[in-house]
Amino acid sequence: MSIQIGDSRLSKSNPWAVGNCAPGDDVRIPTERYYSKDFFELECNSLWNNSWQLACRLEDIPNVGDYVEYTIVDQSILIVRDGETTIRALRNRCSHRGVQLANGNGSFHGCQMVCPFHGWRYNLDGTCSYVYQAANAFSPESLEPESLRIPECRTAIRWGFVFVNMNAKSESLESFLEGISTAIDPVGLEDMRVNWWRYTEVKANWKVALEAFLEGYHIMQTHPELAQVSGDDYSAHLLYDLDSNGHGWNTQDPNNGGLDWWPARGISYTKWIFEQDRAMRVGVDGWLDDWILDLAASFEAEREPDAEMLGEYFQAVFEEAGRRGIPIRPMTPETSPFAFVFPNVLITAGPYGRTNVYRFRPNGLDPESATIEVWAVQVRPIGTPEGPRPRLEGPVPQSELPFVLAQDASNMEAQQRGLRTHGFDHELLSGRYEPMIINFNRTLDRLIGS
């Protein structure tokens, strides 16, 4: 299935390109993009083989020899800490007969990666260190060191994550992320540590799963607990910035946002924040700590929340965080609460030092199966020792997901089945309310070269 860059099949045309065949800013997206095996193959060649991808947390591999396996469609890459300050992304196969060297996560000991089949060994930099019975078994020409070396992918570190790219000629990660930096950098993800790390599986294309998170238009119907305090025009106030590399993020409307505007009818902006926070605490099993909810409750017990209370409340939050030694970073006006990193990562950040990071991937080679993964990360009090390496839990049944995520997941399989309806060739997207989805798909098309 996967094809090397430069393969002639790369020039295969893309009859499933997103067009402008709708009035105004509306866009129609061909439904076959979500189940066609041919389109899936174009994605393998042009997207996954060519794009920077978030592979793991740095804290997954704290010590020399630690590794995590990163898989994407049918490719496996071992992310290995090969020195105190160096990390390598090695193709997961022995140069002898292709057996994978390791799976999941773990540690290589004695600085050796050993093939379990015939005991060939590799140093952590990928060079071959041992071939069993080398002189008797092979001609010297076959054992030329460069040909035995495990090939590497590019790596770069950002926000406490290791990113990899299978294309050696790709642009730098720094340049790829430049446009979205000011929206995410202030969150301080590199200072956070994993509270939990779970995944679930859905019978839906990976883009169906991802796109369920790329707009706020669904909140009114899908998330009643989040919607109940918000007015009907809530999603009209959500604005998005788009980047030519495919990224997108939610911003505040500078002319109609902040304290002058609140989306709820009959309650203050402050009250709305309190209500949202309570729903999010349970709804995504993160967002903020219970002591902050208690603090908000104590403010509410004093008087009905008004506009002035918000400043007092956040001052109290930061003071209490200071007393607890928790270095919560203030959000800048540019910080986005909701940022999409092309092609498959979503970062949802609040003002309380807790963040959820979502990753969406195809489940192996199946265009109609996806995994959704969540890292819930949080700023630790100063002086907290590094804990054990995070453990991935799952697959978590959808019914056991935090309720907001379960609500999102509930639409995906129904959408996947509906997209296959005969005669339903295009879905309709709103340019104003769903621009991140459109920008994502157009960027994908540009990579495919329609």
Next chain:
Amino acid sequence: MSTVRVSPGGIEFEVHPGESVFDASYREGWMWPTTCYGQAQCTRCHMKVVSGAAELPAISALELPIVERLSRISYRSEPDVVLRLACQVRPTNDLEVELKRAPVRRFE
């Protein structure tokens, strides 16, 4: 910090907190017998624990069936011997262990 004494060979080295006997020997420059390098797979790193066995942390579900199998195959005549894998044991106390062959110096 604990000390491991190995016979034959009479070598001795420190094991840092949280470290396995195998990792400590490698750090100290010894080639402990292995072909899987710490993956609890090849069993070649196994050792007879002559003293200190009782104080060791509980054996893991990964290691237990491996040493039980080894005991049935290679140590049938010594049913009371305590076998452990050096790559899995993270001692907090001093140990005396016995190997079939002495570890040799690792090439640098």
